[in-house]
Amino acid sequence: MGKKDQVPAEPDREPRVQYAALPWRRDAAGGVEILLITSRETRRWVIPKGWPIKGLKPPETAAREAYEEAGLEGAAGNKKLGLYHYDKRLRSGRLQHVRVAVFALKVAVERDEWPEKGQREKRWITLAQAADLVDEPDLKAIIAAFAPA
Template sequence: MTPVEGRYQHSAALPYLIQPDGLKVVLITSRKRGRWIIPKGEIEPDLTAWDSAAKEAWEEAGIEGLIATEPLGTYAHQKWGSTCTVQVFPLVVTQLHRAWQEDHERERRVVSVAKAYKLVEMKSLRKMLGKFEKWLNL
């Protein structure tokens, strides 16, 4: 938890699949409040921001995939009595595992972007979802 310029640096994966019925994203619930979010965590010192995000996707959601090395964007998140800056990296899902490290602590759902927009409470994360289809050129 090392602050950089008074902020904690986090990264997140925005897992997605393109299915016959359209673009889908994968959401998980937060552990404490059960809110719908995307996998995220502190950037580990020995990993790049995108590799750290991919690791969070595996641990928190049982997702493997190919992660972008350029972020979709960033958002601010209040945590630990400070502001965390979260870089969001799109991750195309190649495998959703039935069991994973935090499966007993979190729910996981594959939903349309429109449904995700309704489920996600955090305005800054909804803003990321709004930018996502444009980023994909869909």
Template sequence: MPLLKQVGALPLRKAPSNMIEVLLVSSRDTGRWVIPKGWPSKRMVDSAAAAREAKQEAGVVGKIAKKPVGNYRYRKIEKENVRLIEVDVYLLWVKKEKKQWKEKAERNRVWFDAETASRKVREPNLRALISALAKR
């Protein structure tokens, strides 16, 4: 099974309590909690592509890190195809949440404290990345 590459944004903000909160979105197919992610682009650097995904899938914009904080793998199941995908994750400090965005009708977005967010996602390496934020 070939390994394909995606880029993802991990949207963050500081809560009034000074704790870090993580924005998760529901997946379109199963409704499970995920981070905004998608395919890299030949026309932009990977961090910019990750920021684009956050805007399209979660309606958030902000300051994106230039280098990934880590990565995780998941299996993408499409009809009879199963593809193994590695996602490079970029931190995105959210400055603005839009009221309307491209995939609003298809997804929910919810802010969680980092500890809760880490329990909501299924992928072990993504869970570990989010847990590390909770310990900061």
């Protein structure tokens, strides 16, 4: 196998973009809870996210991912909360650098059935617990700073 046929070990230079929802609700005492889900392959705690969907704006894409991955429905804010980055391992084995734009999603409905039910765990927890469980430093900061109006 020649040098040009080898799978690159370093991530692509240009990051691809994904859109994520930071699902939240108020608990009985009026505090804020965040919903985290596990990723399908590594089982790390993450927020719902996905690639752009043709015909949908970024907040709408984030809301769609929250439904597909966690059975959540609600209103996604139009203002980006922030960005974080991670490296996604593709089926080819190559690493793809991904930039994720995060949008708040005020959860109105949590469905009993959804497309990826059974593929992930999900958990409602406090902001501090959520910030502690996620791996990406910039996502930790976004969660820790989150203060819904």
